Amino acid sequence: MxxxxxxxxxxxxxxxxxxxxxxxxxxxxxxxxxxxxxxxxxxxxxxxxxxxxxxxxxxxxxxxxxxxxxxxxxxxxxxxxxxxGLEPVVLALGAWGLQAMGDPRDEQIVTPASMAIDLRTAFREDVAAGLPATSYSARIDSADLFIRVDGRLLDVGGGTGRADLAFAAGPALLRIVSGDLAPRTAIETGAVALLHGDAALLDRFATTFRLAA
CATH class of the missing domain: 1.10.10.10 (Winged helix-like DNA-binding domain superfamily/Winged helix DNA-binding domain)
Known part of the structure; x- marks a missing residue:
């Protein structure tokens, strides 16, 4: 090599x-x-x-x-x-990097694969275990991501499905995950556009996917 x-x-x-x-x-x-x-x-x-x-x-x-x-x-x-065997290494590096994201630059993008891994990085199993099963359909720039949380189980990948909450977002979605952007503010500023479902479910999303303090 x-x-x-x-x-x-x-x-x-x-x-x-x-x-x-x-x-x-x-x-x-x-x-x-x-x-x-x-x-x-x-x-x-x-x-x-x-x-x-x-x-x-x-x-x-x-x-x-x-x-x-x-x-x-x-x-x-x-x-x-x-x-x-590199998976825990990648997730740990991702969690470390999410703490230093800052604001997204205009030329920066997210992809279904990058967002899927970032969500797996920030998934809080203990919190999700106490919440109802919830599915999310996320339009990330020009690609679709389907996320299903059922207790401690997380299934996330490209594509669409029947979701409790559907929304469109870009790189700023990671600011919610990192805790730098409140869901309500994200909606009010247009960083996240709700397509279907109750806005309160975005709060559940932010609770489920959040870096530990």
């Missing part, structure tokens, strides 16, 4: 050698939501140069983190068990 060598016999040094190159962890993040074709990975990371995406995929495959697999006559990339 062509990743840098830090010259240290250390678990952390080896981990950074394997996934510390630019874009590598974001590729892993997107694959944590499910297998992806090359074009789907490229679409989910619109700023990655094609040569860099190809190089990172080869490096991660050589490291045993992902593999190419045939799926319905197409080739997809999927994480190996070794690669899936």
């Amino acid at each position: 062509a990743a840098r060598d830090y010259g240290q016999y250390s678990g952390l040094a080896r981990a950074v050698e394997l996934v510390g190159e630019r874009w590598a962890l974001l590729i892993v993040r997107d694959l944590l939501t499910g297998p992806r074709r090359y074009g789907e990975l490229a679409a989910g990371l619109p700023r990655i140069p094609t040569n860099i995406l190809a190089a990172r995929l080869k490096e991660l495959q050589a490291a045993g983190i992902l593999r190419r697999a045939p799926r319905s006559r197409v080739i997809v990339y999927e994480l190996t068990p070794f690669g899936r």
Whole structure:
């Protein structure tokens, strides 16, 4: 593998050698939501140069983190068990990063995969266990995300479904998750547009997905 060598016999040094190159962890993040074709990975990371995406995929495959697999006559990339072991690392890094988000810049976007992982990062199982089962349909920029919470179980992925609350939002939705933006303020300022359902359910959403203080 062509990743840098830090010259240290250390678990952390080896981990950074394997996934510390630019874009590598974001590729892993997107694959944590499910297998992806090359074009789907490229679409989910619109700023990655094609040569860099190809190089990172080869490096991660050589490291045993992902593999190419045939799926319905197409080739997809999927994480190996070794690669899936990065999930708690990705979620912990996401929780740490959400504390320093600040306001979204005009050119910043969210994707279904990035939002799915951020929601899994901020999911409060103990809180959700005491709330009624609730489903949410979120229009994130130009993509759809369906979220179902049933007790301690969270199911989140791309697509639509019958939801108790449907809303449209952009990157500012993460400010609700981080606790920087109150649901009522988000609605009043247009950061979140309600499409269907009771506005009070956005408060439930904010209670269910919130970084621990």
